[in-house]
Amino acid sequence: MNEPNDPREQEAAMVREELARCGVPRRHAQKAELRRQPGWAGALGEAARLCARKGAVVALLGPRGTGKTQIAAELLRAAVADRRSVRYGTAVELFLDVRAAMGARNRTEADAVADWCRPSLLVIDELQERKGTGFEAGLLAAVVDRRYGALRDTVLVANADRAGFEALAGDGIVSRLNETGGIIRCDWPSFRG
Ligand SMILES: Nc1ncnc2c1ncn2[C@@H]1O[C@H](COP(=O)(O)OP(=O)(O)OP(=O)(O)O)[C@@H](O)[C@H]1O
Numbered sequence: 001m002n003e004p005n006d007p008r009e010q011e012a013a014m015v016r017e018e019l020a021r022c023g024v025p026r027r028h029a030q031k032a033e034l035r036r037q038p039g040w041a042g043a044l045g046e047a048a049r050l051c052a053r054k055g056a057v058v059a060l061l062g063p064r065g066t067g068k069t070q071i072a073a074e075l076l077r078a079a080v081a082d083r084r085s086v087r088y089g090t091a092v093e094l095f096l097d098v099r100a101a102m103g104a105r106n107r108t109e110a111d112a113v114a115d116w117c118r119p120s121l122l123v124i125d126e127l128q129e130r131k132g133t134g135f136e137a138g139l140l141a142a143v144v145d146r147r148y149g150a151l152r153d154t155v156l157v158a159n160a161d162r163a164g165f166e167a168l169a170g171d172g173i174v175s176r177l178n179e180t181g182g183i184i185r186c187d188w189p190s191f192r193g
């Protein structure tokens with residue numbers, strides 16, 4: 001691969017690599033030409049303002065294809081450029097990771113939870129895929145609560161309305177979200193056409 005000579009291009013390439021490494025889908029990490037339509041750009045600006053290393057809990061909610069994951073990727077891109085530690089995962093990935101640690105020899109469940117609590121900015125996408133078990137609810141609440149306590153920002157993304165999100169997230173998360181961040185509605189037409 002050709003190394004870019006322009007320092008800004010080198011920096012952008014490093015950030016794209018770091019995004020892919022932290023779990024962001026390549027499609028979203030590599031996206032170069034973004035349409036900054038007002039709804040989308042406003043949601044990104046609002047989320048960026050809230051995720052200021054103060055332990056914010058922010059939810060991006062809306063229908064399919066409105067660019068929620070892309071907004072999350074752009075938040076992570078800016079955080080990487082600011083030299084913050086970041087991680088992206090779906091709710092299913094979080095649950096599978098912790099469950100896998102339960103049966104592992106070299107890693108405990110607590111290690112797995114600690115890994116999800118460590119990054120300065122964490123995105124948990126596809127929250128609507130949560131199965132609704134008590135284990136999942138407790139794990140999600142524990143991760144969000146530890147991050148809130150440690151002043152680390154958490155962005156939750158769901159294809160849901162407010163009531164649906166509140167049911168998925170549970171009281172503890174909603175209470176922390178009301179204090180520190182908020183719900184950002186992403187309900188403009190889909191970018192997928
Ligand atoms: N501002 C934008 N400009 C151009 N393309 C965009 C923009 N935002 C998102 N896209 C593209 O549109 C497609 C849908 O976006 P994305 O996957 O982020 O939607 P989503 O809201 O997360 O959808 P879902 O709810 O199904 O997960 C992707 O290919 C994405 O790269």
Ligand SMILES: [Mg+2]
Binds near residue numbers: 069125
């Ligand atoms: Mg998405």
